[in-house]
Amino acid sequence: MMGSRVQVFLLVISIQILLVAAQTNEDFAVLKSLKDVWDNTPRNWEGSDPCGNGWVGIQCTNSRVTAITLGSIGLTGNLSGDLQLLSELQILDLSYNKGLTGPLPASIGSLKKLTNLILVGCGFSGPIPSAIGSLPRLLILSLTSNSFTGPIPPEIGHLSNLFWLDLADNMLSGRLPVSDGTTPGLDMLVNMKHFHFGKNQLAGTIPPKLFSPNMSLIHVLFEDNNFSGSIPSTLGLVQSLEVLRLDRNLLTGPVPSNLNNLVHVSELYLSNNQLSGSLPNLTGMNVLNYVDMSNNTFDESEIPLWFSTLQPLTTLKMENTQLKGQVPVSLFSLPLLQTVVLRNNQLNGTLDVGSSHSDQLQLIDFQNNFIVDYDEGGGFKNKLILAGNPICRETGQTKTYCDIQQSNSTSYSTPQKNCVPSGCRINQISSPNCVCAYPYTGNLSFRAPSFSDLGNSSIYTSLEESLMNSFRLHQLPVDAVSLSNPTKNADDYLVLRLESFPSGEDRFNRTGISAVAFVLSNQTFKPPHNFGPFVFNANSYGYFAESTGHHKSSNTGIIIGAAAGGSVLLLLALLVGIYAFRQKRRAEIADKQNNPFAAWDPRKDSGDVPQLKGARSFSFEELKKCTNSFSEANVIGSGGYGQVYKGVLHSGRLVAVKRAQRGSMQGGLEFKTEIELLSRVHHKNVVSLVGFCFEHDEQMLVYEYIPNGSLKESLSGKSGIRLDWTRRLRIAIGAARGLQYLHELANPPIIHRDIKTNNILLDERLTAKVADFGLSKLMGDPEKGHVTTQVKGTMGYMDPEYYMTQQLTEKSDVYSFGVVMLELITARQPIEKGKYIVREVKQYMDKTKLLYNLQEILDPSILVTPLKGLEKFVDLALSCVEDAGAERPKMGDVVKEIENIMQIAGLNPNADSASTSSSYEAVSKGYDHPYSDESLFVYSGTFPPSKIEPQ
Structure with a gap:
């Protein structure tokens, strides 16, 4: 009888185990199907529990597979349609496995929780399945460098959360899909940041409907396709744009004049088309670094004088663009200029570079023009090419500038760090730390760098540091990186060879390689701003620390497995008990994760x-x-x-x-x-x-994580981000909208209580975000209109009415925001050297004079451009800092007024922010103002304060 009960008990436990493990086993079955069709899977893909046994490249949550990251491990085979059964899968990254071929199964559209689909540098082919449009959570879709054919599926337009779409370097054809009322299209992707479609066979016109003012695009890369027709003027409505590549297409007609409105574009490529009409005026693009409009059929024109106004310009390429006349000497005085290529034009007269030319100027290429003389008095010592001009062709000049000497590469290689390299075995390489190892290698291709001087080693040093910081941050087993052979290729990409060296061993294992590959393929690594968008193309790695991976089963393995099975049956009863206990513990852990407050006491x-x-x-x-x-x-x-x-x-x-x-x-x-x-x-x-x-x-x-720190850091110059008047207005509207949300839309409404420039953070687009709610309070009883609470906040920003009465209202935040507005235009702290910013502005202000006579206290860095709307901005700020809360506007009214000011300044209030940045003693009038002549304070104590400690 007792034996029967034990058997029943074991049977019940076994059934429970099977029920608990059912979903895990389903995930295991999918992974096994992948293992069966792939060669070179990781060695530890054994057993029936991929989560518990820590299979390489498999990440789990609550015993369900949530991520597969298997970059650069030499996988070969096809992608099984069974993948759709991984219902919890969020990340799929199989990049840099060139042996993965065949089509992408339509069943991938069943992975409803997928956020990242990354298949860079594989061998997939066939059409991109329209089912991809059924992945509602997808954020990143990167199918770069495969062999996909056919059109871009219009269903991608359904992916409302998508911000990274990279389909470059395939064989895609057809037109760019836009919505028509019945079918979706790419124009619906208003949250999209990146359209990377270069190096395909896409054709037809670029649809005007593709672009609209409410889009968030920063990169439009359409280079090397077969696009025809004109550049749509709607492109000039995308105010957030930073990089535009339309080169190497069949585009015709004039360049739309409103392209000049793209004030955040830093790289502009229009070369190798059939564009006509007059040269576009680019004076509005005041952050422009790189311009290439070569090989078009523009009308004959002298070099426009506005070229000399583009102060950030590093590179100007206007080969074969019908330029004529004398070259203005002012062109060479641009402070950051590195390269000028104006060959195959009709430029004439004497070339004078001038003595005030940029110290960074490396190349002047004026081949095949009509230049008859060169003034050498300017002392230009770098590469000058005048071959094919009368000065060389007809006078018999033998000067070096009559030879073609341009090079698109340099011999840079990461130097070794104060050490002596030792002899390494065959195929090993000495790292910058003089350690022999087998590095993981590949090419970093930067699609739109802002510079053209490839010989400047400092820029590569900053890139190396950035790479290592990223690898350290992600705790990757990388000891050092080496960059070498910088080259501009036929696509005008900057290509650098990257070697990543393993840490602690002389070679990587599969886990390490996949982790490094994921950081590079997933765009987790952010290069320095001047390098722009990139793609990494990895080489296969043949030096894994463990032995070779999975191979197909043999008959021997089956026989051994059958023999071992008999022994396993004898231990089943014991294992059932152990397994049940283990599953119970997992269930408890899962319950704790699903219910974060299970332990709340x-x-x-x-x-x-x-x-x-x-x-x-x-x-x-x-x-x-x-x-x-x-x-x-x-x-x-x-x-x-x-x-x-x-x-x-x-x-x-x-x-x-x-x-x-x-x-x-x-x-x-x-x-x-x-x-x-x-x-x-x-x-x-x-x-x-x-x-x-x-x-x-x-x-x-x-x-x-907000990458660009606080507004205070930028205003003080610590962040290195340049905030012009336009950016400050956008920051003001962003912060105001954040406060308006807290006051009017949050449920229940919230009073922040500590609004200051330190608590306004700037993201990668310099969008303002209100932060730090440590002192916040829920809005009080609407009948009372205030919350009675002890005084807390930061001196200099604190509402004097709240300070005196202890009655906190939403108008207290309005007061603090008014101080922030004044800080935005002066870049001064609220209390600085005994001067309080509100009193300072009122002291200097004269409404009868230009800019209210505030030039002396305005931040000099905003005085370089017209300050349209500044007077109304000051009026609004001062209305916010009225002593009585009842006289201050609500945040909703503040938002509307800043929007009006932005329109006066010619800005779209709904566009995103930009990217990659005598002592006065106030006369006392008997009013007991809370701000003394000391420095900036934080006050968080009982009322009244007996002592205020400096922050």
């Missing part, structure tokens, strides 16, 4: 389980790992609360982790209240909460 005055919207709980170990054990190298900020660390989550997402120091931690109830409040905030101009950690006696908040 109400007995510790922390209240009920928090109710969150979108935020998740992180374990201490997760955040420790993503911040490299809270390394000092990852610290990006600090304050009274604690330190802020840059981190990289398992998914590759960058985050900022705010870790409270022991003495500043809140009580459990206060911490719960804060994360509940933050989890409700979702707006493009408010920093979003990703999650938190509340364990190991730790309190940590995890925010989205």
Whole structure:
């Protein structure tokens, strides 16, 4: 009887195990089907538990496969249609496996949770399946460098979250699809940042409907296709655009004049088309670095004088563009100019480079013109090419400038770091650290660099540092990187050979290679701004630390497996018990992850389980790992609360982790209240909460990572970002909209209570985001209109009415925002050397004079351009800092007024921001103002303050 009960018990446990493991087994079955059709799978792809056994390239959450990253490991075969059964899959990256061939299965459209589909540098062919348009969460779609054919599926237009679309270097044909009311199209992708379609066989006109003012595009790369017809004028409406490549097509007609409105474009390629009409006027493109309009049929024209106004210009290429007349000497005085190529034109007279030419000027190529003389008094010592001009052809000149000596490459190679290289084995290479190893190699191709001087070693040094910082940040096993052989190829891409050297061993394993490949293929690595968009093309790696991977089963293996099976049956009862315990533990862990507050202890005055919207709980170990054990190298900020660390989550997402120091931690109830409040905030101009950690006696908040730091850093010059008047207006409207959301749309409404330039962050597009809700309060009773609370905030920004009465209202934020507005135009701290910014502006202001007579206190860096709307901006700021809250506008009214000011300045209020940046003693009138003549303070204490400590 007892034996029967044991058998029944074991049977029940076995059934439970099967039920719990059913989904995991389904994922295993899919991976096994892939293993069966692929060669060279990783050696450890054995057993029936890919999650528990840590299969290389497989990442899991709650025992479900969520990511497959297998870059550069030599896979060969096809992509199985069974992939659709991985219902939790979020990332699929099989890049740099050239042996992966065949079509992309339509069943891939069933992966509804997929966010990243990256197949760079494989051998896939056939049409791109329209089912890709059924992936609602897709953010990155990169199919670069394959052999895909046929048209771009219009269904891609359904991917509303997509921001990176790279289909370059395939054999795609047909027209660019746009919507027509019944079918979707690419024009629907208003959140798209990147259209990379270069090096295909796309044809037809570029549809005017493809572009609109509400698009967020920063890169339009259409080079080397068969596009015909004219450049659509709607392209000039995409104010966010930074890089435009239309070169090597069949485009005709004049260049639209409104292209001049693209004030953020830094690289412009229109060469090798059949464009006609007059030369386009580019004076509005005031950040333009690189211009190539060569080989078109423009009307005959002298070199426009406005060329000399493009101060950031590094490269001007106008080969075969009907230019004629004398070359103005002012052209060569541009401070950053590196290359001028004006060959095959009708330029004549004497060439005078002048003595004030740029120190960076490396190449002047005027081959095949009509230049009869050259004034050598300017002392230009670098490459000058005048071959094919009368000065060389008819006078018999033998000067070096009569020889063709241009080169598109340089011999740069990363130098070794104060060490002596030792002899290495065959195929090994000595790293910059003089360690012999087998590096992972490939070519970095930059599609639109802003410079043309390939001999400047400092730019490669910055790229090397950026690469190593990225690899360290992601904790990759890379000891050093080496760059070499910079070359401009036929596509006008800058190509660099990259060697990545392993750390601790002389070779990488498959995990290390896949991790490095993922960082490069997933665009996780962000190169320095002047390098622009890139693609990495990896070489196959044949030196893995472990032995070769999976091969097809043999009869011997089957026999051995059958023999071993009998022994396994004898141990089944014991294993069932162990397995059940293990599954129970996994279930508990999964439950904790699904229910982040399973361990929340109400007995510790922390209240009920928090109710969150979108935020998740992180374990201490997760955040420790993503911040490299809270390394000092990852610290990006600090304050009274604690330190802020840059981190990289398992998914590759960058985050900022705010870790409270022991003495500043809140009580459990206060911490719960804060994360509940933050989890409700979702707006493009408010920093979003990703999650938190509340364990190991730790309190940590995890925010989205904002790369360009605070507005205060940019205004002070610390960030290196140049904020012109246009950018400051866009920052003002962004921050105002964020505050308007908190006051009027958040549920319940929120008073921030600490608005200042330190708490306004700038993302990669310089979009303003309101941050740091540590002092925030929910809006009080609408009947009362205020919250009575102790005074907290930052001196210099604090509402004097709140300071005197302890009654906090949304108008307190309006006051702080008014101070921020004044800080935007003066770049001065609110209290600086005894001067309070509000009093300063009022003291200098004279409404009868230009710019209200404020030139002396305005930031000099904005005085270089017309300050349209500045007077109204000052009027609005001063209305925000009225002493009485009732006299201040609401944030909704502030937003409307800034929008009007932007229109006066000729700006679209709905366009994104730009990219890649005598002592006065106030006379006292008896008013007890809270701001003294001391420096900037933070006040967070009881009222009235007995002592205020400097920040």
